[in-house]
């Protein structure tokens with residue numbers, strides 16, 4: 306792949322970074338990243354991945370843009386209220402760079418369809434808003450041996466980690482299982498700038514993974530409290546040898562057979578879509 | 580003393596379950612590691628924090 310004059314200008318600040326340079330830019334341009342969820346986390350993640358020159362972006366979301374999203378979901382605009390979030394996100398990406406190849410998935414990812422979709426991508430971002438879906442993505446990525454970035458945010462706080470197959474713990478190792486106590490269904494408040502921090506961390510992890518530089522949040526959890534500005538990177542290197550999905554003798558080998566785990570309890574307000 | 584998230588804490592002799600119950604952590608949404616090894620939730624009430632242990636506890640939130 307040759308770098309055009311326009312690209313040389315667009316990515317000049319990347320070329321000045323010894324960690325990225327022309328070599329890293331070519332890798333980004335030939336990479337495919339899937340972002341699941343075009344809400345709060347997805348907003349900053351998608352915009353930064355598009356700006357960074359990731360050549361091919363998949364965007365999955367089954368929701369439409371609501372006026373109440375705009376307080377934090379900065380990829381969406383007032384004029385696009387009512388539009389599918391995937392389409393609204395596509396417009397924003399094309400405005401940054403019309404050359405990016407975009408694939409939209411305007412439906413819910415399920416145990417039946419997720420494996421085929423993630424198989425097309427080099428790296429996946431979990432920007433969803435419910436633990437049930439976060440565990441579906443985790444288990445699908447573990448079984449398909451796909452690297453992915455996890456994050457979650459409510460109020461002023463959140464966390465992020467990166468799963469690299471066979472190199473560190475997965476979400477199930479760490480949390481044990483899906484917390485079905487439906488707390489994420491409550492109408493929790495959230496501040497946009499805090500979601501933006503975590504979405505940016507996810508984009509950064511993707512860029513680092515794709516270009517092969519730096520230290521990923523693999524076996525480490527980035528914990529952020531925007532109210533106190535307490536930040537900690539928890540070192541959690543150990544995968545659970547008895548983990549139900551990534552352990553030595555896993556009980557979860559088939560997503561469809563485990564689908565009860567991913568079933569979302571009814572949420573009157575459509576969930577904690579922050 | 581037990582080093583919990585980088586802070587020396589007087590939790591010697593307590594089980595993980597006992598320590599967690601004194602905090603704001605929600606048991607179903609945390610991960611606990613002691614000296615680099617994950618403590619499964621089923622072992623919270625039988626795992627004792629010892630003097631000199633290095634413990635990491637992280638809370639998870641699910642929004643996005």
Ligand SMILES: [Zn+2]
Nearest residue numbers: 475478548551
């Ligand atoms: Zn695991």
